[in-house]
Amino acid sequence: MRTKTSFTCQQCGYQSPKWLGKCPDCQQWNTLVEEALPAPAGKGRLSATAARPVALREVTATADDRQRCGIAELDRVLGGGVVPGAFILIGGDPGIGKSTLLLQAADRLARAGSVLYVTGEESARQVKLRGERLGVGAAGLFLLAENSLEEVLERVREMKPAFLVIDSIQAVFTGTLESAPGSVSQVRECAGRLMQLAKREGVPIFIVGHVTKDGAIAGPRMLEHMVDTVLYFEGDPGHPYRILRAVKNRFGSTNEIGVFEMKEAGLTEVTNPSELFLAERPLGASGSAVVPALEGSRPLLVELQALVSGSSHGGTARRTAMGIDQNRVSLLVAVLEKKVGLSLLAQDIFVNVAGGMRLDEPAVDLGVLAALASSHLNRPIPARTVVFGEIGLAGEVRAVSRPELRVKEAARLGFDRCLLPAGSLKGVEIPAGMALIGVKSASEALEELGFT
Numbered sequence: 001m002r003t004k005t006s007f008t009c010q011q012c013g014y015q016s017p018k019w020l021g022k023c024p025d026c027q028q029w030n031t032l033v034e035e036a037l038p039a040p041a042g043k044g045r046l047s048a049t050a051a052r053p054v055a056l057r058e059v060t061a062t063a064d065d066r067q068r069c070g071i072a073e074l075d076r077v078l079g080g081g082v083v084p085g086a087f088i089l090i091g092g093d094p095g096i097g098k099s100t101l102l103l104q105a106a107d108r109l110a111r112a113g114s115v116l117y118v119t120g121e122e123s124a125r126q127v128k129l130r131g132e133r134l135g136v137g138a139a140g141l142f143l144l145a146e147n148s149l150e151e152v153l154e155r156v157r158e159m160k161p162a163f164l165v166i167d168s169i170q171a172v173f174t175g176t177l178e179s180a181p182g183s184v185s186q187v188r189e190c191a192g193r194l195m196q197l198a199k200r201e202g203v204p205i206f207i208v209g210h211v212t213k214d215g216a217i218a219g220p221r222m223l224e225h226m227v228d229t230v231l232y233f234e235g236d237p238g239h240p241y242r243i244l245r246a247v248k249n250r251f252g253s254t255n256e257i258g259v260f261e262m263k264e265a266g267l268t269e270v271t272n273p274s275e276l277f278l279a280e281r282p283l284g285a286s287g288s289a290v291v292p293a294l295e296g297s298r299p300l301l302v303e304l305q306a307l308v309s310g311s312s313h314g315g316t317a318r319r320t321a322m323g324i325d326q327n328r329v330s331l332l333v334a335v336l337e338k339k340v341g342l343s344l345l346a347q348d349i350f351v352n353v354a355g356g357m358r359l360d361e362p363a364v365d366l367g368v369l370a371a372l373a374s375s376h377l378n379r380p381i382p383a384r385t386v387v388f389g390e391i392g393l394a395g396e397v398r399a400v401s402r403p404e405l406r407v408k409e410a411a412r413l414g415f416d417r418c419l420l421p422a423g424s425l426k427g428v429e430i431p432a433g434m435a436l437i438g439v440k441s442a443s444e445a446l447e448e449l450g451f452t
Contacts, residue, residue, distance in 0.1 A: 007034050089227040091233070099130075099208065103117065106138075114159065115162065117167070118152055133265065153193070174186065241259065244260065292410050300357070306371035307349070340395070373449075390421070406420075
């Protein structure tokens with residue numbers, strides 16, 4: 001009997017009965033690979049242990065008993081710790097530190113219960129060598145160098161670990177499918193069976209996922225829908241700092257971040273990120289502004305840098321932004337042109353968030369605008385001044401959320417002057433030694449900074 005096959009896109013999971021050069025769904029070229037279709041499952045009888053409908057009011061529910069990992073920054077991103085039965089996916093660029101973070105977390109968790117660390121890409125000896133460098137050696141941490149999902153599940157049934165780590169999901173395969181490890185069908189099937197294990201036995205499972213060249217988790221998009229939590233480990237290769245960010249979390253906020261520093265002995269927590277991001281800030285330099293950004297419940301003081309210079313080539317001037325939305329920068333440049341009267345049309349403009357951070361909230365608008373004006377006029381912003389606020393198209397400065405947290409963080413680090421939206425002044429407790437200046441427009445803000 002001839003095996004039925006289908007062509008599956010390795011990027012998005014689209015299936016076609018014939019080969020196509022370009023995937024109609026994700027528009028990627030040469031991503032369709034022929035895979036054998038699984039045999040259709042027969043109609044099974046209802047088992048005695050099958051789930052049955054239960055009235056909602058009869059279901060007993062208690063608060064989840066979270067287990068802390070022992071790494072405060074990881075616990076923060078997870079929402080306070082690991083929930084029983086949680087299915088957690090961690091993605092990131094190769095070499096960013098995913099395996100290092102999980103090995104360190106597994107060592108801490110092994111002090112509360114046994115941990116089975118399944119390594120599908122490295123031998124147990126290689127993991128041991130890394131563990132020695134990291135100082136990992138808890139008695140409850142067990143290694144299993146195995147790629148077969150069936151073997152992994154068998155060892156789990158025998159050992160009954162309190163936690164399970166799979167490194168990585170693309171390296172694991174099941175013998176029920178003929179496709180190669182890492183293919184869409186293999187990733188989908190293996191993740192589905194691991195999810196059933198997590199929910200049925202209440203075992204928290206961490207899985208490592210590779211990312212594509214575009215930064216997305218490799219494999220079917222369904223993988224991110226199946227898991228409870230999706231964490232991205234980010235970092236600039238030129239910086240030792242790493243940021244762990246949640247993009248999906250059924251048990252907590254997706255706005256929290258964890259900050260780490262990569263050292264020779266592994267990842268160390270950065271308990272005071274504001275001092276870290278301002279450590280190399282040049283004092284008295286034009287084009288530099290400090291903004292108190294908010295990541296979840298954590299205020300971070302970050303340096304925004306802008307460089308405005310005459311265009312050295314004809315045609316359209318360059319607009320480059322790193323760590324911030326380029327469209328937002330273009331909007332603020334237009335506000336400076338139209339509402340403030342600065343001539344920036346023929347200027348090359350570069351904006352950078354120092355330290356490799358990425359800022360998405362509109363509260364940093366006033367900081368970008370101030371840095372652009374400072375660079376263009378070659379006038380530095382006072383060294384102990386912070387600015388924040390959202391800028392509208394009419395040039396108005398709009399109120400933002402949680403101004404009191406931003407102001408307190410600035411005062412804690414020695415700043416004594418803060419420009420903020422006039423609408424955010426109400427109800428803000430003024431810290432000792434801090435002067436709060438409410439502004440209503442971009443022109444008024446630049447006037448307070450001494451630029452007009």
